[in-house]
Amino acid sequence: MGNSKLYKGSLNTIILKLLEEQGKMYGYEITQKVKDLTKGELNITEGALYPALHKLEAEGLLNVEVAKVDNRLRKYYKLTEQGEKETVNRLAELEEFIRSMQNLVNPNWSIE
């Protein structure tokens, strides 16, 4: 495969953010959505995604609802109440991180 490079530490927050705006999503859908939104720049591998979803569920931030569509299994995830709160925090953290990185890498960029 033609690579990608998902920077470590941001996957969980990306998942939470997508679920926040989409309501509910299943794993495969998340990989496609991220690929779309980043024009192929970020490719979430299954080996990273599924364990991440399971962990977020174990932490009580997501819950699952199994569905069968076209005779194929889908596991829809959505934020729990706690998950919604955490999403706010983690998004703020990630945004702050992005700003810091920008400031380091290219102080000329301005953010609106």
Added chain:
Amino acid sequence: MGNSKLYKGSLNTIILKLLEEQGKMYGYEITQKVKDLTKGELNITEGALYPALHKLEAEGLLNVEVAKVDNRLRKYYKLTEQGEKETVNRLAELEEFIRSMQNLVNPNWSIE
């Protein structure tokens, strides 16, 4: 320390970028510079920094020059010729990554 994490994968590029603009720096100086530039947001730990410097040196991207100041050791690092070329590539990659992350996290932000 009330630090914040989350710069995984980008440390090497940050080091290269700083050396590109500063000419030469020693390890401790790098940690302080990053802390300054990010207003305490990013704290590079020694356990991350020194192995990273050693690895970049082993890859031929940096070279070292030992100095003694106030009876204390300093190891000044600077980019090799190869290091200068690599810095351009890695910076472009990191900038692309930052744009992607922004697009995911906050599509409203504009970059100039």
Added chain:
DNA sequence: TTCTTATACATAAGAAAATTATGTATATTA
């Protein structure tokens, strides 16, 4: 009709890159 690609889940082995803990040593400040 059969092979490939897409959809959809999962886990195990290994690598990469951090954190945390520890160590040495000198200089400065409270």
Added chain:
DNA sequence: TAATATACATAATTTTCTTATGTATAAGAA
């Protein structure tokens, strides 16, 4: 004189990813 700052380093551990592998169904191409 004790604590903090400066300056290096490494080992053990953890986190988080990649790569490889596995199961199964559906759709499309050859």
